[in-house]
Amino acid sequence: MSAEKLSFEDFEPGRRFLLGPKLVLAEEIIEFASEFDPQPMHLDEAAGRASILGGLAASGWHTSAMLMRMMADSYVLNALCEGAPGIDLMEWRKPVLAGDTLQGHSSVLEARPMRSRQGMGIVKFRHAVENQRGELICLSENSIMIRMRPQQDTSMSSELPA
């Protein structure tokens, strides 16, 4: 099972993959923000408390990146993925604060062969991530290009002679 990666055919609509759990540390929030989103509420506990976010809060772009890492650990690294054309939906519903634990799931919404690339399909996922209080913090949809099972595998899988 670990020898053979998931292919396009394995991503049937309705299939779900668990995401996380991921504990979000204050240092991680500050490190990401320092490089990519140095707004005060993402860098400093007091500034975060004074903001509408209510505490040291992860940049939404950091939350998105953490979602990607949870996807990678759950199924992307175990599948014949060839990248993604973008993000269709990304809603940061509630602040992600230092000390929060994130978990959720990705669900396959649809899967179709690509016309422009032979042997490849595109799979659209919905990702939902909650915090430790069960509050939805992030809702997202995006599509990933995934290779189909090599044709030779199909012919080899007919174990019984006619």
Added chain:
Amino acid sequence: MSAEKLSFEDFEPGRRFLLGPKLVLAEEIIEFASEFDPQPMHLDEAAGRASILGGLAASGWHTSAMLMRMMADSYVLNALCEGAPGIDLMEWRKPVLAGDTLQGHSSVLEARPMRSRQGMGIVKFRHAVENQRGELICLSENSIMIRMRPQQDTSMSSELPA
């Protein structure tokens, strides 16, 4: 001018802000990918060349984070921004490869007062980023919550007595 930050009122539809330039280093691509998107084409030059991306390529989530940093340096850190509810559109049009230089602009699409938050408006931007060959590598839209100019400023600005 540097003393007073941009407020909601300054983001009129059609106003444009320059983004970048930002040189993308191989080490940055690998560092981001190691933490958030450890797929082979984002970690290794040879694996990138063997992929449909054609070289060591930044994760799309990294490109998105670099866009945020360019926005921060261009106008977000100089405005009364209060965060964003998410991303409305994010298209990764072409690979971002090690050594590429990114630049582009954000344009204000629309600006409206928020009903749910007194004294705050929401500004929708379109972001377009190109590489050094003028190829569009990223097209995005998202909205940012921005505070209105404090009311006292308005009354103080009536310089002439009646």
